[in-house]
Amino acid sequence: MLSIRNVRKTFEAGTAGAHTVLDGVSLHLEPAEFVTIIGSNGAGKSTLFAVIAGSVFPDEGSIILDGRDISREKEHQRARGIGRLFQDPRHGTAPGLTIEENLALVYSRASGRFPLSLALRSADRSLFRQVLSRLDMGLEDRLKTPVGSLSGGQRQALTLLIATLVPPKLLLLDEHTAALDPVTAKKVLNLTRDITAAHGITTLMITHNISSALEMGTRTIMMNKGRLVMDLRGGERAGLSVEDLLARYKTTVHENLDSDKILLDVEKA
Template sequence: MLKLQNVCKTFAPGTVNEKRALQHIDLELEAGDFAAIVGSNGAGKSTLFGAIAGGFWPDEGSVTLDGQDITFLPEHRRSRMIGRLFQDPLRGTAPHMTIEENLALAYLRTAKRGAGFSRVSARDRAYFKERLARLGLGLEDRMDQPVGLLSGGQRQALTLLMATLVPPKLLLLDEHTAALDPATAEKVLALTTEIVAEHGLTCLMITHNMQSALSLGNRTLMMDAGRIVLDVKGPEREGMTVEDLLAKFREGAGKALTNDRILLSTVE
């Protein structure tokens, strides 16, 4: 479903601020893969998402999605095939528009290729309400309220629904629960796994939680200095502990993982 070949990206080349953000990235995801990505700040995780989603063009290499070369495809055209959630719950929605209007934007952009609001039918609205009800947050009774009135968790759950209302070919989750309180984060994560499983989505999720990186999905990646230094799945991953993961990182990166936020997550 997704294939990256020799993807490289350097920001501010030839200056004192030069940053080699991605170094010769090779990655393949099969349809239905759910891979968690772990790495310290600056490891290249969000930059990898930018290369896939079209936030910038790579200096070298190619990005292919479902057999189509999208390396130089504009971001807005990729967004019809790629759903993305960010760490900040304020991103991904229009706060002054209602819940229904936000859902309509997401739905029409992907399902009906940018048709006007007049094309939202009563059947569409019933579908929105049914999908909202499944979130279990009572949002189906607040469809005419501005999104800006929602809590962070409600807004992130709505953004997740918007990104998957029409199932995308690829779902990118950029630490989408990191800004939420633990209880809300757990609920949004449970909704995420439910929606991904329901639609059989191909998914990449950035996380700082080592336990989640091993327990969610079917694959774990670790990044360091713009490189993928670990990629485990199958039987090897099933029997792996967090300590094993840290040891594998040390072997692949040539150094120990020292990020406090990640290391603290190893304590349940």
């Protein structure tokens, strides 16, 4: 489904500030596979997503999605097949538009209907109510509410819905629950699991929460200094505790997984 082949990226190459952020990353994902990614701050996780999505071009290597080499495609060309969520719930929806207008935009883009004519039909509205009710946040009764006035959790749940309404080939989640309170984060994670499973969406999820990394999906990879240093699945991953994982990391890279966020999450877990 997704093959990343020997991707390298050095920022500010040729200057004194040159730093290699992706140092020969290769990764293969099967269709419908859900893989979690953990790693220290600055390990290159978000840059890997940027390279897959096309907002950063690699110096070397290629990205193959669904059998097609997309390495040279621009970000907007790839966006049709790749959904992406960020930590900040303000990404991915238009704040000045209502919930129904945001949903209508997705459908109009997918169907080629003229955008923002937004001649919303009652058939659309009943469909929107139906999909929104899946979020279990009461948003189905707030179709006319501007998205900018929703809470962070409501807005992130809506963003997830919007990103998957027309199921993408690949979903990239970059700490998409990190800015939410623990109860809402859990809810959005459960939605993430349900939606990706229902549509068989191949998913990569970056998280600093080690227990989420082990609970979600079927495979966990770790990054350190621009490299994939560990790839756990099957029996090797099953039954692994947060402490086991941190210990494995330490034995492999000879340093602690150094992130303030990770330590906080271990306390919460």
